[in-house]
Amino acid sequence: MFRAAVKTLSVGSRVSLSPGLSEIRHYCRKIPTKVRISEALSGVALGADVTIQGWVRSVRSQKENLFFHVNDGSSLQSLQIIASSNLNSPLLTFGSAVEVRGVLKKSTHPKQPFEVEAEDIQIVGECNPVEFPFKIKKRHSPEYVRQFPHLRCRTNTFSSLLRIRSEATAAIHSYFKEHGFVHIHTPVITSNDCEGAGELFQVEATCPQDSENHHFFSVPAYLTVSGQLHLEVMSGALSKVYTFGPTFRAENSQSRRHLAEFYMVEAEISFTQSVEDLTKVMEDMFRTATEQVWAQCAEDVDLFYKHVTPGHRETAEAMLKKKFTIISYSDAIDILQRSSENFVFPTDWGCDLQTEHEKYLVKHCGNLPIFVTDYPYDIKPFYARDNQDHPQHTAAAVDLLVPGVGELCGGSLREERLDLLTTRLEAAGLEDTYRWYLDLRHFGSVPHGGFGMGFERYLQCILGIDNIKDVIPFPRFSHSCLL
Structure with a gap:
């Protein structure tokens, strides 16, 4: 048919279409x-x-x-x-x-x-509407929807959450790319306990190993609790790096703030000696990502603010209008001790701040995000830099506390001084385990620091969602691993 539609052309001849080819083009235009x-x-x-x-x-x-x-x-x-x-x-x-x-x-x-x-x-x-757990024109509670992790993406609310989550992921990657950070894929399986809390999932092969060494990797291996130490390795050659991936904590918790598997945004910056350099990146990333989510997912965000978390729009907008406050840990303890609140946990200097403390501090400061700096040295991990010039023994560490959530980000300057780092690792009995970490200080070490942000807590914060299980596609927590 096509051959019949094509006429032989000579040089200078005019092109014309036969009825056959015209019909073909008309037919093609009708293809949906x-x-x-x-x-x-x-x-x-x-x-x-x-x-x-x-x-x-x-x-x-x-x-x-x-x-x-x-x-x-x-x-x-x-x-x-x-x-x-x-x-x-x-x-x-x-x-x-x-x-x-x-x-x-x-x-x-x-x-x-x-x-x-x-x-x-x-x-x-086909879908049997009688057996389908979600009913037409009915708004189901998050607790009910949570029972069907394989079907809850069919609801308007959760499909909106997934689009927001996707856009927030893109916004964070975009922020770091635009500010010169290199994305690093840090390992999921590691031999390090970065946080030192011992809340680890150990990894072992299901197939039998040789009798001499029952470990697949020849050493105990775990699911990562943080990519920080691997980022520190990379920051020895690339001055601005970040990672964004799953992390795991074997916390036996059913709380609204904790999961066994969650996503972390972590960054490391070389050639910095100031906690303010870290707070600037945290605040700037928070603002930039949130503004992009609002711009690109306006209808989805409106759904939450109108029907899921009414009244939260004002809180969210206020967070972006004012610069985040910075207070010291000592100031925070003073605020807590002068409060008339009956806290469950103690508020003595040297204690770690609990969720009830964090939420009170945020409320006290106008229900706006606040940075708390210079925590007691003894409650921070071995890598936190010693503030030797402070009258009280503190570390150059910082947490970002936000409304409705409490701690969102945690970071510190890292201890780059070999003698101080060696002394602390020796005291903890970790010198052999982290000898490679000491090597980093031998070969071209520079002052550096970094932070991590819980991605699910970020979504909770900007949307006002009470339970962390409602901002992740498949929540994993103690006694629950559906699918």
Whole structure:
């Protein structure tokens, strides 16, 4: 057919199309374009023959017409489909997966700019609405939805959360890239306990090992609790590095703030001798990422502020309007001791701040984020730099406390002085374990520091979500590892 449509051309002859080729082009123009619902709602394919694929969110049948809404996860808003009633099917139910072919047109309804006039409807996946745990037009509680980790992405709230989470991830990567940081993939399996708390998941092979050494790696290995020490290695050659990945803590906790598996954003900066250099990056990253999430996920964020955490928008906006306050640990203890609150945990100088202390301090400072610096040396890990010039024995460490969450970020300058670091490791009986860490101070060490931010806690903070289990796709905590 194509050969018949092509005429032999000589030099200087005019090109003309035979009726056969014109018909082919006309036919090609009628082939439906596969369009995502977010694109359809923007009108990019207005008037075109389109194919829409997604899941049914509502169905309404009349005598002559059929109306239903489809969502494919690309947008909070669903797209209305209009069809003749003879295209209806008993399998077209809430939750079923469909493929619709039709024409994208302007809608006469004020709440939906565009709709599809369907010419063909195919049921791709059936769904029994009676057995489906989520019901049409019903807002389920987070506790109820949490029971179905394999299905909760079908709800509006959780699909919005996943889009926000994705955008926040991109925003954080973008921030570090724009500020000259190199992304490092730090290992998930490690022989180090960075935090020193002993809350580790040990890794062992399921297959039998030789009798002489039962460890697969010849030494005990664990799931990482932090990528910090590996970042410190890299900061000896690349002055600004970061990592963003899963970390693991074997905490036997059912609290609203803790998970056994969560994501951490960690950064390390060389040639710095100031805690303020760290606080600047923490605050700047927080602001930049949040502004990008608000700009790119406005509808999804609005859903949370209107229906899930009403009133939190004002708190979130206030966090970005004012510069974060900085107070010392000693000032924080003074505030707590002068408080009329009956704290469960002690507030003596030298104690570690607990969640109840952190939340009170945030509230005391206007319900805005605050940095707490210069913690007691003895409660900080071995790598924290000794503030030798302070009257009380403190470390150059800093935590960022935020509304509703408490601690969001933790960081410190690292001890680059070999003699002080050696003394502390010897006192802890860790000199042999961390001899490689001492080697870093032998070969071109520089003053440096870094911090880590819990990604799920960040999402809790900006959205006002009470339970950390509701901001991660598949929560892992003690006595629970569904899927």
